[in-house]
Amino acid sequence: MRIEISVESPQGVRAAAAAGTARVELCAGLSDGGLTPSVGLIEAAAELIEVHVLVRPRPGDFAYARDELDVIVRDIETARKHGATGVVVGALTTEGEVHDACAAFVEAAGDLATTFHRAIDVSADSRRALDRLAELGFTRVLTSGRRRSALAGAPLIRELAGRTAVDVMACGGVRAANAAEVAEVTGVRDLHAAPRRPVGSALTGDVSYAGVGVPAGSDHFETDPVEVEALCGIFRH
Template identity: 65%
Template sequence: MRIEISVESIAGVRVAARAGADRVELCAGLSDGGLTPSVALIEHAAAVDIPVHVLIRPRPGGFHYAPEEIAVMVGDIAAARAAGAAGIVVGALDSSGALDPACAAFVDAAEGVDVTLHRAIDVSASSQRALDQAIAFGFTRVLTSGRRRAVLDGAPLIKDLVRQGFGAIEVMACGGVRAANATQVIDATGVADLHAAVRRPVPGAAHGAVSFAGVGVPQGFDRFETDPDEVAALCAVVCDRNQLPTK
């Protein structure tokens, strides 16, 4: 079992590394669903002793991109790799809801590092068809909640995708993965990879409750940061699971 933590700061990278996570997904703007981080942030994250997989997403919203946006994404992949990224997280859909042929250019630009198809698969016309396309394009893995908001609700589809992709592509489960449900998620889906974005509000100078992109921040707080206690607990569950004897 492997665990990936989604983070948007150097502090988050260090939290994941200390807890024993296998890798981080580095993003900016997690409150917007995640956006491409700066090259400087990638460089500093890559200096921490944990593999850094960089999200490439040029804007919030859907995954159907104009040619100019595709060109930006290809350039960002090359820049992320040059800055020390160990992997890339990316995806695009065409107007029919299938994976966009531009995904081939994304994989090519990654030049051999791991490439994860993000949750575009969950809003594609067919997750099964998108998985076959991801295999053909050369993706290393896909990230999915089984087309549902909560991972356990999507567990039946995730399990089907694990079977479909066995030996050809890795399937990583996400969608509210926490220490309290990790074992249940593993048993229900059969995945070998879990992904979690575990954050908590951080005290700041904000006066009164504010909201960013529909995400309420409690009064007296002004942002979210990676939760070290929850990351440690989740990594401990996965570590314990890895030490169980195989049947």
């Protein structure tokens, strides 16, 4: 079983590396669903672990304007130059089909692994989308089976996993407590998780906390190293 941890900081990268994670999905802005990280973070992470860079130019839907699609291609090329071993990317038409621009994404990635992200879960039809991704040469797809959790979406995930040569990675609420069950009911060999915990500010004195969506008294979220270690430990032996 290969475990991928979604992280957005050097601390998260170190936690994943220490636990023996197969790779990280490197992001910025996980509170916004994940955005393209900085070049500096890509370079720092690539020194420690296999890095698959999320390339997503903005929050919201995956129906991008022409200039946004061009930015995605540029960001893929940048990630490749600065140490990434894979990219996580995707785009849909306004009708929910896999956008033809995804062919340019695969071309820009070259020999990098290409994962189509959870845009598949809001596509018009996940089966049709997966077939198109196989035609385009994508390596992997990330899905919760169109449900909030991998366990709830397990029947569709299992069906997709046996449909094409594209590897299917299950996500959605994956934690140490349920990872073995998720693996069993979906039949996949790749699991994706983003275990995080709220942390307070390192500043002393009267601090005005500005973290988005974090509990009162906290400042931001950070990768939870205890949960990452526990999750990876499930499949270590």
